[in-house]
Amino acid sequence: MGAHHHGPAKGLSRWLFATNHKDIGTMYLWFSFSMFILGGSFAMVIRAELFQPGMQLVDPLFFNQMTTLHGLIMVFGAIMPSFVGLANWMIPMMIGAPDMALPRMNNWSFWILPPTFLLLASTLFMEGGGPAFGWTFYAPLSTTYAAPSVTFFIFGIHMAGLSSIMGSINIIATVMNMRAPGMTYMKMPMFVWTWLITAFLLVAVMPVLAGAVTMMLMDIHFGTSFFSAAGGGDPVLFQHIFWFFGHPEVYIIILPAFGVVSQIIPAFSRKPLFGYDSMVYATASIALLSFLVWAHHMYTVGMPVAGELFFMYATMLIAVPTGVKVFNWVTTMWRGSMTFETPMLFAIGFLILFTIGGFTGLMLSIAPADFQYHDSYFVVAHFHYVMVAGALFSMTAAVYYWLPKWCGRMYNETMGKTHFWISFISFNVAFFPQHFVGLAGMPRRIPDYALQFADFNMMSSIGAFVYGLSQLLWGYNVISTIVAGKPISDEKVWEGAEGLEWTVATPAPFHTFETPPQVK
Amino acid sequence: MFVKAKRLSALTLSPVLTLMAMLNAGAAKASSVNMPPGVTTVGQTIYGLHMTILWICVIVGLVVFGVMFYSIYHHRKSRGVTASTFHESTKVEIAWTLVPFLILIVVAVPATTTLLDVYDFEDAELDVLITGYQWKWKYEYLDEEGENVQFFSNLRTPQSEIYNTESKGEHYLLEVDEPLVIPVDTKVRFLVTANDVIHAWWVPELAVKKDAIPGFINETWTKANEVGVYRGQCAELCGKDHGFMPIVVNVVSKDEYAEWIGSKQAEAAEIKKLMAQNFSLDELMERGKGVYDRSCAACHGANGEGGLGNAIAKSPIATGPLDGHLEVGINGVPGTAMQAFGGQLNDVDMAAVITYQRNAFGNNMGDLVQPIDVFNHKKG
Missing domain, CATH: 1.10.287.90 (Helix Hairpins)
Known part of the structure; x- marks a missing residue:
């Protein structure tokens, strides 16, 4: 055993028929990066139009298509697949498994994605334009009043959901069955834990989303009235179903990010993660609570006051386990011996900005105050603090942290740090002022605005342009590392890094852990 | 250190x-x-x-x-510190x-x-029904005093300001042709609903934001304790012109309110009288242009060139039989964004705008529509 090594297949078939977790992980990561650039360029169109009051570049309908597709592509095309890619690469290496449990399904779950997003992007060129009803696609704007391309959008959501479900089943099967001898659940790295819980969330809620879009399909083409009061249905029903998916969805995005940060902060503090057990319990409680808070997105739809109170209390409660996590990370840093390489900088950036996003989240949970915040730019600022500075910063940290292990070459540290500082500053220039305009009364999803919002919007646009451009620096740094980075061969790339992934050769060979390691 | x-x-x-x-x-x-x-x-x-x-x-x-x-x-x-464990x-x-x-x-x-x-809606002294339309608001006064008083409130900012050919006014995008008027120190209950998609009625200074949902009626209320003009916007994405359906509320003294509601009553009576009259082409064209700019231009283009909706210029409907044109204007086209305007425009305005569409933008049909024609069409 072990003497006969298969290398990767040659040419295109290596990728088309890939079953190796590292190859599939790589494809996921590149795919999500390309979607990140596409979704980002839509954001640039939005910010360019909002640079000044008045309509300058696009018409209002196209603007709505941009906000819609920006959201859809970033959520379903960039952030989610990027963490699936990371899971593919890292989970087998972290638990001492030779590959994912279901490699062929793994291939399929990836290859569904490119045609899906090609289809979704192609709706822009269809008659009547692409989806223009926001990424939350509230009925009846997305049914009776939508452009014909909505049917393709529904198909796209079905396909993306299918891919996510298969990816999650694979992760659950891998983590439950393929851990190295001795690796009990409570010895698993936090990244594996957070992904295991995320995968259960995905399996639970993606079918709900599929149900919602199927009902839309029926309403549009088959004469049903799920979401139309005229036929005995209820437009608010759509929102209940959507957010029953949608709220766990935001934790699906953020939990793996928590996992990444829980790997990186101890590594660069040279000190074990503080409160491992409580981190696991906090993650599980956040996941459970996520099923009980969906209607906090709907405080203004006219729920009975008992409903408002229930969802308000449940939502406020989430601050407790989230607080535990933040306190644990800070305490991990406390009396460590810290260095500040690029992954650590992004992890600290995450910690600061995610906490700010958490604070505004707590503010938003207060139902009566939300009557003023709801659907304003305050909400836009809030979720960009958790989605961009939360999930994306964490993803960026992960790429810098594990890239040397993946390709056996070191990235350019100066360029990495430059990327961090430009990102950190421009992100805040772009999104902090949005709190102000939101509080002062600027609604979200509008292509033009009143004059008192002009200064902050211009500032926001400038920040967004700089932020967008600086991500190209990241792409350049990664590519030049892969092509011509300084070769390294230490198994342990970072002094303080712990975990099985740092026991294999650098660069990580095509097959790892063909013989399972023994975990003490 | x-x-x-x-x-x-x-x-x-x-x-x-x-x-x-x-x-x-x-x-x-x-x-x-x-x-x-x-x-x-x-x-x-x-x-x-x-x-x-x-x-x-x-x-x-x-x-x-x-x-x-x-x-x-x-x-x-x-x-030089070493890490604790x-x-x-x-x-x-x-x-x-x-x-x-x-x-x-x-x-x-x-x-x-x-x-x-x-959530305490009790003891309201005045009820106003607010209906969201793509892309305007309709206000109806429900108590006896305000019987028959209802009107639409449209964006007043001209396209030339939006498209930067003229400099923008002080209340750019936050001004309407006819604001909602309510008395000060009075608990006003709003019943909020919508005609097409979901909208949300938001005025920050009145601390009111409520979704307007087609087929359902939501309740909310306010009691302003200062006279003034308060501005807000639709807060729920409702399609193309979501950003262009502002809200303006005039909070006035109780006396001023009584005077205003009286004048609105008289206006309603006046319209009733007008409905029995015949108008000349010029009168209809002049009135029709105003109606067109308020109610049609957003979708059909300021010069009838089309946009979200079909072009009016040379359109088979506007240059076809009168009956078909009236039908589309009054009852809309089900399943499309073309609404039934029969309930939104009074018969005088409807007659004027149909006449305008048939005789403007190079459409030279030369025919006249009188309020009575609209009335008869509605009756069937």
Whole structure:
């Protein structure tokens, strides 16, 4: 055993028929990066139009298509697949498994994605334009009043959901069955834990989303009235179903990010993660609570006051386990011996900005105050603090942290740090002022605005342009590392890094852990 | 080192202090950086709640970030420190689970009482039905005094300002042709619904935001304690011109309100009289252009060139049989964005706009539509 090594297949078939977790992980990561650039360029169109009051570049309908597709592509095309890619690469290496449990399904779950997003992007060129009803696609704007391309959008959501479900089943099967001898659940790295819980969330809620879009399909083409009061249905029903998916969805995005940060902060503090057990319990409680808070997105739809109170209390409660996590990370840093390489900088950036996003989240949970915040730019600022500075910063940290292990070459540290500082500053220039305009009364999803919002919007646009451009620096740094980075061969790339992934050769060979390691 | 640490803390604190100064300055009047306390008791309570939770977050943030930055500064490898190995403490964990929980309870109590206040719809002195349309609002006064008073409220900002050919006015995008008028110191109950998609009626200074949902009626209320003009916007994405359906509320003294509602009653009676009249082509064209710009131009283009809707110029409907044209105008085209305008425009305006469409933009049909024709078409 072990003497006969298969290398990767040659040419295109290596990728088309890939079953190796590292190859599939790589494809996921590149795919999500390309979607990140596409979704980002839509954001640039939005910010360019909002640079000044008045309509300058696009018409209002196209603007709505941009906000819609920006959201859809970033959520379903960039952030989610990027963490699936990371899971593919890292989970087998972290638990001492030779590959994912279901490699062929793994291939399929990836290859569904490119045609899906090609289809979704192609709706822009269809008659009547692409989806223009926001990424939350509230009925009846997305049914009776939508452009014909909505049917393709529904198909796209079905396909993306299918891919996510298969990816999650694979992760659950891998983590439950393929851990190295001795690796009990409570010895698993936090990244594996957070992904295991995320995968259960995905399996639970993606079918709900599929149900919602199927009902839309029926309403549009088959004469049903799920979401139309005229036929005995209820437009608010759509929102209940959507957010029953949608709220766990935001934790699906953020939990793996928590996992990444829980790997990186101890590594660069040279000190074990503080409160491992409580981190696991906090993650599980956040996941459970996520099923009980969906209607906090709907405080203004006219729920009975008992409903408002229930969802308000449940939502406020989430601050407790989230607080535990933040306190644990800070305490991990406390009396460590810290260095500040690029992954650590992004992890600290995450910690600061995610906490700010958490604070505004707590503010938003207060139902009566939300009557003023709801659907304003305050909400836009809030979720960009958790989605961009939360999930994306964490993803960026992960790429810098594990890239040397993946390709056996070191990235350019100066360029990495430059990327961090430009990102950190421009992100805040772009999104902090949005709190102000939101509080002062600027609604979200509008292509033009009143004059008192002009200064902050211009500032926001400038920040967004700089932020967008600086991500190209990241792409350049990664590519030049892969092509011509300084070769390294230490198994342990970072002094303080712990975990099985740092026991294999650098660069990580095509097959790892063909013989399972023994975990003490 | 002490000086250094002091400078560091000054540096980290300065943006916070600036922010504090900005927020306090904003508390006095409508601000560009903070929630307006507004002119209602509920709004002022909500503002207080908002500031309380904001300050709690700021203080918790200062503590957490303070500890973190202290650690980043002192516990760095370049200072030659070696890492400790501690990694758990049940006592600490219990403490930082319980303390936030207690803080939350302190916030939850006032939040609950405010919410119950907002949900107290009893004893309203005036009822107004608000209906959201793509992309305008309709107001109907429901009590006896305001019987028959109903009107649409459209964006008044001209296209030339939006498309930058003219300089923008003071209330750019926040001005309407006919504002909602309500009396001061009066509890006004709003019944909110929509005709097509979901909208949301939001006026920050009245502390009211309620979704307008087609087929359902939501309740909300306000009691303004200061006379003034308050502006807001639709807050729920409702299609192409979501950004162009503002709300303006005139809060006036009770006397002024009585006078105003009286004049609206008279106006309604006047329209009734007009409906029995015949008009000349010029009269209809003039009235029709105004109606067209308000109600049709958003979709069909300022010059009938089309857009979201079909072109009017040379259109088979506007240059076809009159009956078919009336049918589309009055009953709309089901399953499309073309609404039934029969319930939105009075018969005089409908007659005028159909006449206008048939005789403008190069359509030279030469025919006249009188209010009675509209009335007859509606009767079938």
